[in-house]
Amino acid sequence: MAQVGPEQHGRSGPQPAPGALRNEPQQERSRERVRRVLAVADELLASEGPAALSTTRVAEAAGTSVGSLYRYFPDKEAIVEALAVQYWGELEDLVAGVAEADEAEPFDDPMAAVLGTLAAGFRARPGFLALWFGGLRTEQVRDATRPVRVLVGRSVERILAVHWPQAEPGERATVTRMVVLAGDALLREAFRLDPDGDATVLTESEQMLGAYIEARLGDSVNRN
Numbered sequence: 001m002a003q004v005g006p007e008q009h010g011r012s013g014p015q016p017a018p019g020a021l022r023n024e025p026q027q028e029r030s031r032e033r034v035r036r037v038l039a040v041a042d043e044l045l046a047s048e049g050p051a052a053l054s055t056t057r058v059a060e061a062a063g064t065s066v067g068s069l070y071r072y073f074p075d076k077e078a079i080v081e082a083l084a085v086q087y088w089g090e091l092e093d094l095v096a097g098v099a100e101a102d103e104a105e106p107f108d109d110p111m112a113a114v115l116g117t118l119a120a121g122f123r124a125r126p127g128f129l130a131l132w133f134g135g136l137r138t139e140q141v142r143d144a145t146r147p148v149r150v151l152v153g154r155s156v157e158r159i160l161a162v163h164w165p166q167a168e169p170g171e172r173a174t175v176t177r178m179v180v181l182a183g184d185a186l187l188r189e190a191f192r193l194d195p196d197g198d199a200t201v202l203t204e205s206e207q208m209l210g211a212y213i214e215a216r217l218g219d220s221v222n223r224n
Contacts, residue, residue, distance in 0.1 A: 007013045031049055033062075033064060033068070033072075034072050036063075036064075037058060037059075037062050037064070037069060037072070037073065037079065038079070038082060038083055038086060040058055040061040040062040041053060041058050041079050041083055041127075042058065042083060042127035043127070044058065044061065044127075045083070045126070045127035045130040045131055045134075046126035046127040046130060046212070049130050049134060050130055050131065050136050052075060052133035053079070053080070053136075054076055054077065055069055055070070055073065055079070055118040058079060058170055061083070066126055077138070077141075079101060079141070080131060080136045080138075080141060081140065081141050083127070083128075083131060083146045084132070084136075084137070084141045084144060084145050085144055085145055085148060087125055087127070087128040087131070087132075088145045088149060088152075089148050090121070090125070091118060091121050091122075091125075091128075091152070092148050092149070092151045092152050092155070093139050093153050094117050094118065094120075094121045095114060095117065095118065095155040095156065096151070096155045097117070098110075098113050098114055098117050098155065098159065099155040099156075099158040101113075102158075102162050102163075103158065103162055105213070106162055106163060106222040107222075108222075109206065109210065110159045110160075110162070110204055111179070111209045111210045112210070112214065114156060114159065114183070115138075115183065115186075115205055115206055115209070116202075116206075118183075118187060119187065119190070119197045119202055122187065122191055122197065123196055123197065123218055126127060126195075129191060129195060132188075133188070133191060133192060139214070149180075149184075152180065152181045153176055153177065155216050156176050156179055156180060157173060158178040160172045160175060160176060160217070162222070163220035163221060163222050164217040164218065164220060164221070165211075165221060166221070167217045167218075171216070171217065172217070174216075175212075175213060175216050177219060178212070179209055179212070179213065181209075181215050182203065182209060182212070183209060186201060186202075186205040186208075186209075187202075187205070189201055190202050190205070
């Protein structure tokens, strides 16, 4: 399964998600406190699962008071929302990295590269898996992450433009939308079945998405 390594593209370490914060930290010390809270929440999700996440537990593990935590995160849901935006920002960076690499030197199988990179990104983020598949993914969290997930679609559309430049832009946009919707569902199923991603589902997903794209857009101009 082709992929761009998670270490090659993406943010280095936990980053605050400003849109989910009650107050924006103005000083570096405050920004560091927010980063520390998110890092601790990520560690708790990864090591103990969603049930371990509470404002009291996060504050204690972060070495801060609950009152200080409430200044930026009014409740557990705000922490979850900030983490979800952070995770998807990192995953969006990975897919943007695939698009950049593909524009420089087109992949033989671009959908395998995208799915492989996302699967590797999922595996490298056990906290994300616990959040996204562990009952914390509310409608509010989905709404908060939607703008970032739209950017994932734009990177996919860049990849389609490399391989199918002859396609009408509107048609590419439609195919992109369907690929992103189907890919999201397939990845969720793969990681529901296996924390490492079910190999059969992932392999068949590459075949299915590739076949759909070629059925709609024709042969890739970069096919060997």
